[in-house]
Amino acid sequence: MAGVLLLLLLLMPASVMAIGIVCGSGSNYTANSTFKSSLAVLADTLPSNASSSPELFATVTTGVVHALVLCRRDTINTTACKNCVASSFKYAQKMCPDRKTGATVYYDYDEVSALQPGCILGFSGDGGFLSPASSTTGNVTFFQYWNTLNIPGNARVVAAAVRELLAATARDAAATARGFATAFMDSIGGGSPTLYSLAQCTPDLSAGDCLSCLQRLVGTVNATNVVRMGGRIFVLRCNIRFEAFSFYEDKSTRRIPFSSPSSMAPAPAPAPTGRGIKPWVIALSVAAPVALVAFCFLVYCHRLRTKHTKGKATLQEKHANEFQGDELVWEMEAELSEFSVYEFHQILEATSNFSEENKLGEGGFGPVYKGHFPEGIEIAVKRLDSDSGQGFIEFKNEVELIAKLQHRNLVRLMGCCSQGGEKVLVYEYLPNKSLDFFIFDENMKVLLDWDKRIAIIAGIAEGLLYLHKHSRLRVIHRDLKPSNILLDSEMNAKISDFGLAKIFSSNNNEGNKTRKVVGTYGYMAPEYASHGLFSIKSDVFSFGVLVLEIISGKKNSHECGAFINLLGYAWQLFEEERWIELIDAALPLNDHSVEIMRVINIALLCVQEDAIDRPTTLDVVAMLSSNTMILDKPKHPAYFSASVGNKEEPTATRSCSVNDVTITMIAPR
Structure with a gap:
């Protein structure tokens, strides 16, 4: 099928169900278009064409629409085939309305009606997929259940x-x-x-x-x-x-x-070769190591029983962990009973021994894998690098902190594993990966219309507001960026990766100081990057950068016009009332231009150079939720004046050409 395709998993309780549907992502057809009239004729004729075929298969072109349909052949039930194709058409038009590039539907029956044949339907304005040769070119309609x-x-x-x-x-x-x-x-x-x-x-x-x-x-x-x-x-x-x-x-x-x-067959016993070796000698030579192994195993089991019950424990238990020769101990709170501590063998089974097939990506502190627990729960497993001291600090920080935070716009930490040198974090699995996978990919970004983008922006803001104001811990994230925004099956945003987060006092909004500056270039507020000062306003700065990237589809580190980054470019366009040039070409304006302009204004308020000028997260949420609130005019952003032609870059932006690398540096006293 032409174009980029979006997969929706849609399971229904009725006897007939759409196992999956793939919608085309192209432009919509109009009410009086030739495409719509051709599709209407096809919907009337294709069910009969398919069911009357001895092979229960048909490829048809009607007007400008091309279609293919195949019914399951084990039961020659022409009525069921006809009904399945007709239902598929209706379902495709309901779930993929007015999509000119078409749709693909996999329709089937549940186990109760398993003997009824299901069907596969695909239609498109591009007839290339009708060629049998298309079976060997890619899997654009790939689906598994x-x-x-x-x-x-x-x-x-x-x-x-x-x-x-x-x-x-x-x-x-x-x-x-x-x-x-x-x-x-x-x-x-x-x-x-x-x-x-x-x-x-x-x-x-x-x-x-x-x-x-x-x-x-x-x-x-x-x-x-x-x-x-x-x-x-x-x-x-x-x-x-x-x-x-x-x-x-x-x-x-x-x-x-x-x-x-053959690998399952037991290895044959070795032929006896020890002529003159007495049986009691053999017995002793075998018994000694067996006894030693048994003793070690009993000691290991005894120690496990003191720590875990059935492979899990609540947060009130204390865990001592050795890391590079040092013992790090922390207490886990009793009231967080839903948090679990897993045995390492459970993690190995869930991830098929950390197989490459299950690998989702590589984070700053180790790889992330998809896994399945026996009860069918899907998980994402972050395995921290054993030789990374920072990785263990992140592990300890995240377990202590995020386990106590619960909000619909925060990723849920389900549990952890700390066994020997292995440090593992277990999260809920979110099928749509991270935000950067969509907004920086020319093919994927077309799947995010303005309604989805503004919903993601609002979700991030709500999650930040919870961290800054409404959670009992009051947290500054310090590493807000697209790769740390995960998307669930409905494209709802969830803030993740709290390894660098800091808890702050509720009456201190303006700043804390650290000698150890951690975060990601391109998203770090200037006062934090230069002087180690962090506050809720430094998170607001990162949020503003993130919003400009969502709207423009460009990374902040990209050179834009006369500026070394996106911030100055966006501010100049806004000042010259040419803000429309900032908007991602994959984002149709339609009736949203006024709202987009307001959101650009809000983003520029968030990235102002002086922290005192930036709004709080509460202000941001209020501005996003109201179309009538009068917005201030933004002052110039940080780093805005450095042009590409300059030989010397400002200290705060040095080496910022790659903005998806998390860095740690020691700030001077």
């Missing part, structure tokens, strides 16, 4: 069985003229149920293209998902599914025998 439970039995055996079953089913489907196959595998052992699978390609694919398409899907199944009770993976022209129950009705299904992996 997994059961949250695991298959019982030995995980290695189950994983081997599922991979073997899927690979064999893919080969069978590619070898048939209809591009469809089902299979099952039993006698896996270890209490595992019989597994059932289905693979399907659009029948216009060659055997080679079908196999290639299906093998790409099978290749995406990672170590975590391969042991699930079931899963489905789709692209527009092929799909594959497995379940721990029979979900199809196909007389030609075949049994795939399970070849137990």
Whole structure:
């Protein structure tokens, strides 16, 4: 499908459900357009075209709209196919209204109605996707859905069985003229149920293209998902599914025998070679190390029982942690009973031993991984580098601080693990990554219209207000930037990464001083970068930078016009009433120009050079929530006068060409 696509997971309780929908991101069509009239004709005719085909498949071009539809072939139920396609059209037009680039819908039935065939529908104003060759070019409509439970039995055996079953089913489907196959595998052992699978390609694919398409899907199944009770993976022209129950009705299904992996077989006992060695000597030589291992294990278990109950503990427990030869101990508060302390083996299981497949990214203090707990809860795991002293300080700070903070615009810290040299933080998993992933990417930024951007701005402001005024700790974040703003499934903003945060007195709004300046160039207020003075006004400065980046789609560190950064450029455009030139080209103005201008004004008030001139967070929230409040005219921002042509940069902005690197420096006395 042409354009950038947005994936929405939409699970419904009714018997028929849209497993997923992908909306095009292009410009909208008008009420009287040729596209709309063509789409209306297609919606009337395509259900019958597909259901009347012996292959339950159709590709159609009507006017300027191109479409492809494929119904599941295990049950030849033409009425169900027709109804599924019609429902898919209605659902696409409801969830992706007036999208000229079209939509792709994966429609299916729940387990109760599993024998009813589902369908896949795609339509677009660009007909390139109708070519069978498109099956080998990318996965722009890629979608996967997994059961949250695991298959019982030995995980290695189950994983081997599922991979073997899927690979064999893919080969069978590619070898048939209809591009469809089902299979099952039993006698896996270890209490595992019989597994059932289905693979399907659009029948216009060659055997080679079908196999290639299906093998790409099978290749995406990672170590975590391969042991699930079931899963489905789709692209527009092929799909594959497995379940721990029979979900199809196909007389030609075949049994795939399970070849137990050789790695699971016990190693053969070594042949006796010790002629003349007495049995009691062998017994003693074995018993001594076994006894030692058993003793160490009992000591280890005893120590664990004093610290943890079933792998978890509440915050009232004390934990001693060794780090580079020093013991650091802190108390955890009793009232935070929802916070858990996990065993390291639980983290290893949740992240598949920190597999590269589960890696989400690399932070300043270590990598972040996606994980799944056995009960189906998705988590994000930050594993701190063992050789980073700053990483442990961040770990201790975040556990002590963020666990006590709860707000809808703050990321939730679920627990931690401190075992030996391993320091791990466990957060709620947020599927849309961080804000920088969207606003600085030319393809992704088009997904953020003004309504989404202003909602994100307001959410960040609300989160900051809670930190500065309404939380019982009163916190200054000190590292507010796009990569530390995470987005949930509904694109709600959540402030994260409190490793550098500081608690301040409620009656001290104007400043605290530190010799150790930590933060990120490009977002640090001048008084903090130069003199180590931080306050709620330094967070307000970072917020202002963040807002200008959200509106412009540019990083503050980029050279803009005659200025070394975005702040001076934005201020000059605002002064000359050319502020419209600042707005991201991917952001249509429509009826929002007045509101955008107000938000630019607010952002410039936040980045004024003197901290005393900046508004408080409470002021910012009030200004954002009112369209009638009269705004002050902003004074010049910090760093605004340094032009690109200058050989000497101001001290506060030296080495600021990269603004996504967290730095630590010692300020002079």
